[in-house]
Amino acid sequence: MASAAWGPPFILGLLTAILGLVALGASFLTSMVSIILFGALLAGSGIAEIISAFRVRKSGGPFWLYLLGGVLSTVVGVFVLAYPAAGLGALTLLLAGYFFASGLFHVVTSLMDRYAQWGWDFAYGAISILLGITIMSQWPISAVWLVGTLVGISILMRGIALMAGSLELRRAVRSFSS
Numbered sequence: 001m002a003s004a005a006w007g008p009p010f011i012l013g014l015l016t017a018i019l020g021l022v023a024l025g026a027s028f029l030t031s032m033v034s035i036i037l038f039g040a041l042l043a044g045s046g047i048a049e050i051i052s053a054f055r056v057r058k059s060g061g062p063f064w065l066y067l068l069g070g071v072l073s074t075v076v077g078v079f080v081l082a083y084p085a086a087g088l089g090a091l092t093l094l095l096a097g098y099f100f101a102s103g104l105f106h107v108v109t110s111l112m113d114r115y116a117q118w119g120w121d122f123a124y125g126a127i128s129i130l131l132g133i134t135i136m137s138q139w140p141i142s143a144v145w146l147v148g149t150l151v152g153i154s155i156l157m158r159g160i161a162l163m164a165g166s167l168e169l170r171r172a173v174r175s176f177s178s
Helices: 003-025 027-059 063-082 084-113 118-137 142-177
Strands: none
Touching: 003 027, 003 142, 027 063, 027 084, 027 142, 063 084, 084 118, 084 142, 118 142
């Protein structure tokens, strides 16, 4: 009976981790699937926002804000769907900029504040800066592998976390039963 509590989450975690490894092994395919899904979600949310604009118009809400935001989301989503490689390239540049800026922020704040364990934050920032520079220096080739690799790592880590949580539940059930 105790295995019913931890067994299914462990199996789900194992399958998720395997999916993450497959995604890592096929990072280009994972990148393309991810960007197409992103484009579809962006276009769909844009259409929903346009519909919402006409609903709030009747109540005196910010019609133009919703309408223009919806049109922009829809247009960008459709362009990403029509040109997924260009969308992937743009997303890669955005991620490179994010890693660089985030890393710079962490390096500067850790050096200025010198809070407890600031060295870890400094190391995180330095690695992020190097990652941003590496991605940018390898662009457009990095567009082929970056998004798929990040998605694959995320899926793999989620599977490992599910398995670890289920094993901890197993330990708790066994200690409670004893």
